[in-house]
Amino acid sequence: MRLFTVKYLTANLLTRLLTCSLIYLVISTQALASTNKYLSHKLAGNTVVISTNLATVTLNAYGEGAIAIHYQSHKDKLPASQLPSFAIKEHAVTSRFVIKENNEQLTLTLNKLSAVINKSPFSISYYQKSNDQENKLLIAEEQGFFSGTVNEVTENPALEGSSTLTKVTKKLAVQGFRFTLNDSEKLLGGGERVLGMNRRGHSFPLYNRAHYGYSTQSEQMNFSIPAVMSSNKYIVLFDNSAKGYMDLAKKEQNILEFSAVAGRMAYIVFSADTYPKLLNNYVDVTGKQPLPPRWSLGNFASRFGYRSEAEVRATVNKFIDLDFPLDALILDLYWFGKDIKGHMGNLAWDKNAFPEPEKMIADLKAQGVKTILITEPFVLSTSSKWQDAVEQQALAQDEHGNAKQFDFYFGNTGLVDVFNKKGRDWFNDIYKTLYQQGITGWWGDLGEPEVHPSDTLHTLDDGTVVNADAIHNVYGHQWAKMVFEHQLKMNPEQRPFILMRSGFAGSQRYGMIPWTGDVSRSWDGLKPQVELSLQMSLLGMAYTHSDLGGFAGGEKFDQEMYIRWLQYGVFQPIYRPHGQDNIAPEVVFHDQETQDILRKFIKLRYKLLPYNYTLAYENSTTGMPLMRPLFFAQELDQKDENYLASFDNASSYLWGDALLVTPVVAANVSSVAVNLPAGVWFDYFTHDNQPAKKYQGGQTINLPTSLATLPVLVRAGAFIPMIDDIQSTQDYDASQLTLHYYADKSVTSANYEMYEDDGKTYQAIEQGLFELLQFSAKQQNNHLSIKLNRTGNGYKGMPKERTMTVVIHNIGQAPNKITLNNKVINNAIWQAKDHSLTVTFTWQHQPLTLTIQ
The missing domain is CATH 2.60.40.1760 (glycosyl hydrolase (family 31))
Structure with a gap:
């Protein structure tokens, strides 16, 4: 849900929202x-x-x-x-x-x-x-x-x-x-802004505030971080x-x-x-970002919004029938009211539209789909919960000690005081009821707060009273903390999922997953998304992502723009198409060509789960973002003339260490310019039956692309673990693992560590409930060896053994001899058409060495 949707706006309201500054x-x-x-x-x-x-x-x-x-x-x-x-x-x-x-x-x-x-x-x-x-x-x-x-x-x-x-x-x-x-x-920072990567020479407010329909320029958005990172x-x-x-x-x-x-x-x-x-x-x-549940890296069905239980069930069934993986469905504000206005604060099911919510949630869960609900911190004075909120002293106050009331788009309202225990207790009782009904994740919207009069008074737990301006930028931060801590109180073993659009420095420690606000549904809306995610990731908020396909406006379906945005989404932290429903955000409601192209990409997202989940582990243990700027790859050689220039680059980014991604952000593009870091790089989407095209790093190349592919390069020496196709992470099975290695004579040694746990236990890392699969490679002349090892205490449900399929790319000729722990094996397959070698064997997690001569 968002503050407004175009078809419901009066001309005056639209003018106010788009021009006030x-x-x-x-x-x-x-x-x-x-x-x-x-x-x-x-x-x-x-x-x-x-x-x-x-x-x-x-x-x-x-x-x-x-x-x-x-x-x-x-x-x-x-x-x-x-x-x-x-x-x-x-x-x-x-x-x-x-x-x-x-x-x-x-x-x-x-x-x-x-x-x-x-x-x-x-x-x-x-x-x-x-x-x-x-x-x-x-x-x-x-x-x-x-x-x-x-x-x-x-x-x-x-x-x-x-x-x-x-x-x-x-x-x-x-x-x-x-x-x-x-x-x-050069200076990066300030949080969500569209100003270019190097923000030196800019001045802007520190005041969290929505910017509806933004595109290629914005000085003020939902999430301010009052910090800079210097070159x-x-x-x-x-x-x-x-x-x-x-x-x-x-x-x-x-x-x-x-x-x-x-x-x-x-x-x-x-x-x-x-x-x-x-x-x-x-x-x-x-604070470090807690490891999210594995399912959060899957595909989400989301829109503004699903209006009935029947629509929800039909949507989920359509994903399954059309062979699209799905892990979560998000319900916008219609779950508690049939209209946009007049219902905020009810936060209870509209039984006319959702007659059996608990059964619906349970049935979706049986299909591998979690249910996530939107909540807002505003309680309308006309809502069913207003009087109770007033009596429980849950709302921020005015100078006379009464609940502060003010008008905004949805009606006359008050604001839950999340800084005060009484406000948190009242709000948490609502979350408790919904959690007991089966809700798995929470979406906090309008948490800037969207409207926050300066004379609103908040009371801290120690009795200190401050006005809204003093703590405005940490309202969403405090709200996330409340939800996070209460979720763990209700279930200490379950990892919280908290989607919020506003917060502060350090909000990542409460598991906050931000998005980049109400972006224009246009090419211009797509263009700044890499900049926004990189800027936030470099200051701790590594799961910042966009409404895939764009949210605001759009007169008709733009197939090419939609496909390009959802292709890019495979390599952003959260995969969540979302938008106003005058154009369907979900791929299953579009034409067959669009579906056929994007089905492969969404399935790729799921195949990459072992790689992506390891990126999440790295972030939770070290702060390294999932999306990384190119200057990370060039910092070791600061004499390189491209080092400082790379600070300005928001066209390409690294997805982990292995993949270099350049989203297509304009129509009718047949190639993109890519500034390559040092090393050797392969075209990840080389056509079938052809060897992967190789590029020498340290130069700018024009990488060909078509609507069916995305410009992605893979680093020589990279290991990429993958699984087979699944319908949802409920079916996740790492006992069948495909390990890709991109060999090149320029890389004499390479190392990679893959993280695995049960995908759901809170603090699995801290408790030691995980395993690390360690892969290394050494290559000299025509001799390549790949070693496998496993460490860690393990976890419940861990595979006792794995069927390993090792695919080595860039093997120019059929090997003379292949051994596994010095025993010759004869079941390897070398493909002359694409210069790949495939070896399959059973691994019981003992140290193994695969040698190719």
């Missing part, structure tokens, strides 16, 4: 650093507390490469300034600084990262010790903590029904931090939940500025020698 302009700042002077410091546990004449500054070290800084001004005693960190994970363990001091400076060192505090005037600079033992300046406070004012300019229609805009200006007091950048570094291998995170803005050297050259109207004045600096390690340091502090 907020503009933030800093008109004055007052530096505190110039008059701020060090007085003294003390050590409290691992925390360094510095007293200055203007503030108390605390510094904490975390992990191997993160330093958190909190400024508490002596003048600011407002409750919002005392808010806790929402970014830092619960029960985070601090590390110990090595402290050195002289008359001018205080130096705090954590591993290779140092904070150098200049005593007068007070400021902090951050240095990273490189491998050659030199200290490199990463970033430095330019003014440190500052205060100032901002003009907030709101553009609204002048009159009801008018398209003429009028500007309303409001002056706001802000506080924040200013940092000095170097001339050449100099550091991250700065502004640890503040309030309404604010970021300026990435737009207003002033080489100045990075964060500010907010309220809240905690704090930031965290992360650094490392490599990008994977930098991400690891980031998630060590903000």
Whole structure:
């Protein structure tokens, strides 16, 4: 569900939603650093507390490469300034600084990262010790903590029904931090924006807000992350939940500025020698994404929306009858009301449309299909649950202590206060009832919140009362935490599934799966999707994905655009076609050619489950995203002239380490330009009966494509494990495993580790309930050996043995001899037409060596 659908909008409402904007302009700042002077410091546990004449500054070290800084001004005693960190994970363990001091400076060192505090005037600079033992300046406070004012300019229609805009200006007091950048570094970050990968030179709001129907440009969307990642291998995170803005050297050259109207004045600096390690340091502090259930990597049926039980059953049966795998069906707002307006907050089944919901859910589950429900945090004053929510004090309040009421598109409403135990308990009772009915996953919509008046008051569990602006950006974050923790309380063994469109830095630790909002159903809507997912993934939100096929608008079905979007979706974290139902989002409702092309791709998605699930494991243990920018592949050779240029590349990306994907984002394309990282690459979709075409890396190639294929390359030396076709992950069977290896003489050795567990147990990794299948290859001249090994404690239902089919690509001639643990085997098949060798054998998980000569 979304806030609106085109056919229901009045012209005035559409004008309001598409043209209203907020503009933030800093008109004055007052530096505190110039008059701020060090007085003294003390050590409290691992925390360094510095007293200055203007503030108390605390510094904490975390992990191997993160330093958190909190400024508490002596003048600011407002409750919002005392808010806790929402970014830092619960029960985070601090590390110990090595402290050195002289008359001018205080130096705090954590591993290779140092904070150098200049005593007068007070400021902090951050240095990273490189491998050659030199200290490199990463970033430095330019003014440190500052205060100032901002003009907030709101553009609204002048009159009801008018398209003429009028500007309303409001002056706001802000506080924040200013940092000095170097001339050449590039900056990524800010969360969901469509601005290009390098966001240096841009300024934008920090205020989660929906952008309906966006396409190739957007400065403000559903999910702000107040952080930047630099090409100099550091991250700065502004640890503040309030309404604010970021300026990435737009207003002033080489100045990075964060500010907010309220809240905690704090930031965290992360650094490392490599990008994977930098991400690891980031998630060590903000939290790692729990491993999702395996079924979440399957195919979803979703639309705005299914209106009846009969429609749901018919849709699922159509997927099965037409031989399309399916794992989940998502119900939009019609499950609790027949109309768009007037029912929000009921959150109980409309029995006219869904007469037997529990039986329906059970029957779908028997077919391998999970049921996911939309919920929203708004309770209309006309809904059946309004009075109960008021009596239970579940809603955010106004200045008089009453439930805060305001009007928005769906009617007069209140907002559940998820920051308060009473609000959470009331909301959780609803989730409990639905879970007991068989619901497997949750969809939280409108959680920016969509409408959030500034004078709305939220009460924290400790009794602190803050207004909406102070915690706006963490509403969705707190809501996800509530759902996550309650789900585990109801069933500690089941992995939660939580789809949400808004959150904050660190929301990944609550299993949040975000999407990129109400994108235009058009080529222009498809174009920015790689940028959006990469930007979010680089700051922890690795499951960010798009409504495949586009959501908003569209006059008629565009077959080519639809196919290209769903092809790309095979190599994005979640496979979920979704859109307004004037055009069917589901492939089963389209023509046979569309179905025949996409059936192969959706089945490929399922065949790749062992590979994709291993990517999920890597993310949960290290923070590595599933979708990876090309500069990850080029960072080891920073002298390469393509290294900095690769920061701007949102045309291609790596899906794991093995696959290089370039989505087709324009009509009538017969080839795409691909910038190849170093190494040797093979065309993954080479036509049958032909050897895979090989390309040398370090150059730009034009890769041919047709509507039936997607431009995908596979790295020489890559292992890709696959399974046979299945109807849903309920049928997942890793006892029959096909292992592809892409051999090339340029790769003398290669290693790969495949993760397996039961696909559902919460904290299977932490409990050791898994196995790791380890594959390695060595090639010298015409001799290739592939070793297989298995480690791990195992899990319930683990195969005792596996039927292994090893397919080795790029074998130019029939082998003279093939042995398995030194025993000659004769059942291998070499295909001259495509230069592949297939060997099948039974593996009981003992160490094995397959040798080809």
